[in-house]
Amino acid sequence: MRIGVVSIFPSYLEPMRMALLGKAIDRGIVALDTYDLRDWTHDVHRAVDDSPYGGGPGMVMKPTVWGPCLDDVCPDDALLVVPTPAGVPFTQATAQAWSREKHIVFACGRYEGIDQRVIDDAAKRVRVQEVSIGDFVLIGGEVAVIAMVEATVRLIDGVLGNASSHQQDSFSDGLLEGPSYTRPPVWRGLEVPEVLRGGDHAKQQQWRREQSLARTRERRPDLLPPEQ
Numbered sequence: 001m002r003i004g005v006v007s008i009f010p011s012y013l014e015p016m017r018m019a020l021l022g023k024a025i026d027r028g029i030v031a032l033d034t035y036d037l038r039d040w041t042h043d044v045h046r047a048v049d050d051s052p053y054g055g056g057p058g059m060v061m062k063p064t065v066w067g068p069c070l071d072d073v074c075p076d077d078a079l080l081v082v083p084t085p086a087g088v089p090f091t092q093a094t095a096q097a098w099s100r101e102k103h104i105v106f107a108c109g110r111y112e113g114i115d116q117r118v119i120d121d122a123a124k125r126v127r128v129q130e131v132s133i134g135d136f137v138l139i140g141g142e143v144a145v146i147a148m149v150e151a152t153v154r155l156i157d158g159v160l161g162n163a164s165s166h167q168q169d170s171f172s173d174g175l176l177e178g179p180s181y182t183r184p185p186v187w188r189g190l191e192v193p194e195v196l197r198g199g200d201h202a203k204q205q206q207w208r209r210e211q212s213l214a215r216t217r218e219r220r221p222d223l224l225p226p227e228q
């Protein structure tokens with residue numbers, strides 16, 4: 001998978017070159033290109049924003065800068081992703097679908113966002129998805145991109161050491177993951193549940209399912225399947 005990210009703060013994206021994502025890049029599973037939007041500005045001040053039509057707070061990012069940039073960095077067969085608080089919710093299902101893409105380009109806005117005509121113009125040529133990572137407002141799109149890239153790339157074969165890891169994720173079966181434990185068996189007077197210390201794998205699987213259902217019922221009843 002090739003990933004392109006456009007930002008006015010490309011160094012904000014450097015965490016994606018560390019740890020597991022960095023290893024996926026080193027192993028050629030993922031290629032990451034970051035672009036500085038200001039390289040497409042055309043004035044001495046390298047302006048990327050302007051006042052909003054119709055008034056309102058803040059500034060809006062210029063179509064005359066974003067348009068030529070996306071023309072250059074986003075080929076017709078790529079998926080263009082635009083993080084925005086007004087986007088469709090990004091979910092595990094989104095990550096699953098994106099993990100099968102060959103090329104994804106992320107457009108990181110700042111200020112009050114990107115002139116809508118940039119998205120409308122791009123949609124004439126490429127697939128565009130405006131997505132949100134949650135019901136809160138960030139300062140820009142970079143943090144959202146890092147989160148979405150992690151969630152997506154970890155699902156690509158070969159990225160996670162233990163292939164089955166992501167099959168037991170929270171949300172992979174629609175439920176929240178239950179509690180996890182490791183040694184010592186007793187810590188500060190707290191014991192690891194007996195069933196996990198034994199060897200009956202069928203009982204352990206049943207226990208884990210019950211814990212997932214209980215936790216989901218308590219924290220995210222909206223995720224429960226109808227019969228639960």
Ligand SMILES: N#Cc1c(-c2ccc3ccn(Cc4ccccn4)c3c2)n[nH]c1N
Pocket residue numbers: 083084085087108109110111112113114131132133134135136137138139140141142144
């Ligand atoms: N994904 C996602 C996001 C964002 C997000 C993403 C991109 C941008 C580009 C600018 N801003 C600031 C901003 C403030 C006010 C109104 C519009 N935009 C962004 C915020 N916030 N919360 C999410 N779940």
